[in-house]
Amino acid sequence: xxxxxxKLRMKIVLCRILAVSLLIALIVLQVLxxxxxxxxxxxxxxxxxxxxxxxxxxxxxxxxxxDDAALKQWYVRNTDERTIAVQQKAGNFTSLFTIFLxxxxxxxxxxxxxxxxxxxxxxMGVYLLVYLxxxxxxxxxx
Amino acid sequence: MENFRLTIKKRIYFFIxxxxxxxxxxxxxxxxxxxxxxxxxxSGILGAVLAIAxxxxxxxxxxxxxxxxxxxxxxxxxxxxxxxxxxxxxTTTFRVILLGLSAATIIANFLSETVSCTLSVCLAFIFMVYxxxxxxxxxKM
Numbered sequence: 001x002x003x004x005x006x007k008l009r010m011k012i013v014l015c016r017i018l019a020v021s022l023l024i025a026l027i028v029l030q031v032l033x034x035x036x037x038x039x040x041x042x043x044x045x046x047x048x049x050x051x052x053x054x055x056x057x058x059x060x061x062x063x064x065x066x067d068d069a070a071l072k073q074w075y076v077r078n079t080d081e082r083t084i085a086v087q088q089k090a091g092n093f094t095s096l097f098t099i100f101l102x103x104x105x106x107x108x109x110x111x112x113x114x115x116x117x118x119x120x121x122x123x124m125g126v127y128l129l130v131y132l133x134x135x136x137x138x139x140x141x142x
Numbered sequence: 143m144e145n146f147r148l149t150i151k152k153r154i155y156f157f158i159x160x161x162x163x164x165x166x167x168x169x170x171x172x173x174x175x176x177x178x179x180x181x182x183x184x185s186g187i188l189g190a191v192l193a194i195a196x197x198x199x200x201x202x203x204x205x206x207x208x209x210x211x212x213x214x215x216x217x218x219x220x221x222x223x224x225x226x227x228x229x230x231x232x233t234t235t236f237r238v239i240l241l242g243l244s245a246a247t248i249i250a251n252f253l254s255e256t257v258s259c260t261l262s263v264c265l266a267f268i269f270m271v272y273x274x275x276x277x278x279x280x281x282k283m
Contacts, residue, residue, distance in 0.1 A: 043251045043258075046244060086283055090276040091233035097275075098239075098268055103187055110183035117183060119260040123243070130238050134231035142227055 004075050005065055012061050019054040022047055099127055146216050147206065154202045157195040164192035240268065 026047040032038045064074040077083065106120040167188045175181050205211040218224060243265045250258040 038252050041251060043248045046248055050244075082283060086276060086279045088229040088233050089279050089283075090272055091236040092229050093275050094268060094272045095232040095236050095239075097271055101267070102264070107184045107187055113256065115254065115256045116260045119257045120264070121183075123261070123264060126242065127235065127239055130242075131231060131235040134234045134238075135227065138227040138230045138234075142223060142230070 001071065001075065005071060008061050008065050008071070008074070012058055012065070015054050015058045015061070019051050019058070022051050022054070026051075095127075095131065099124065099131075102127065143212070143216065146219070147212065150202050150206055150212070150215070154199055154206075157198045157202070160195040161192055161199065164188050164195065168192070236268075236272070240265070243268070 026044075029038065033041065061074075064070040102120055102124040106117055106124060109116040109120055168185060171181065171185055171188070175184070201215075205215045243261055247258055247261040247265060250261055
């Protein structure tokens with residue numbers, strides 16, 4: 001359990017770094033937009049959402065590190081084989097379903113808007129590349 | 143092994159049906175849709191699916207005719223390591239794509255509103271599918 005506590009502390013540090021990086025990126029982008037260096041709008045929703053989720057996670061993890069009962073609960077939830085299996089199955093299905101629907105959407109968009117078509121095509125290409133890369137990586141690792 | 147042979151036969155029927163649909167699509171597209179903007183994209187994707195379907199039909203037919211190949215295929219399909227690798231790869235891809243799409247949406251917001259909107263919709267859709275599938279498996283398992 002002590003090892004898990006250490007891991008959790010490490011995660012808290014990583015989440016803090018990520019939250020601070022997001023905050024800095026948001027401020028820098030806002031400054032650049034206001035000075036006219038960048039055109040358009042900063043997507044505030046993404047940054048605020050991301051930072052909020054990270055802060056909530058940090059608070060929950062901090063509570064777990066201090067309280068033994070909460071730590072045990074967190075440990076069970078994170079090492080529960082059923083939860084892991086559900087996540088893997090959901091991820092697997094979502095990946096395949098997304099590739100399938102992206103290709104249909106790309107075909108449909110090719111008749112409507114060329115920009116959307118190229119965006120979807122690029123997303124699909126990147127998706128396939130990442131998937132193939134992961135397959136090669138796990139084939140070597142496992 | 144007999145059950146597996148039956149599964150392979152079903153797969154062959156499925157891929158033949160898919161090939162027929164793709165061929166019909168390509169013929170109809172060539173006959174009526176040449177002037178459309180999306181002709182190249184559609185015919186390309188239909189052609190790719192047709193090639194994959196035909197490849198699968200040929201592989202399955204070869205396996206059905208050769209006991210050693212069938213056994214090899216059976217091992218490949220029931221190998222837990224392969225299944226685990228596929229699952230891990232899919233899960234990793236899913237996470238990487240979510241992060242990538244989020245970053246791309248933020249960047250695209252400064253370049254093109256259409257691209258940013260398209261990516262946002264993709265992201266929202268992927269989230270919705272993931273949440274729906276997670277809740278389904280949570281109930282089922």
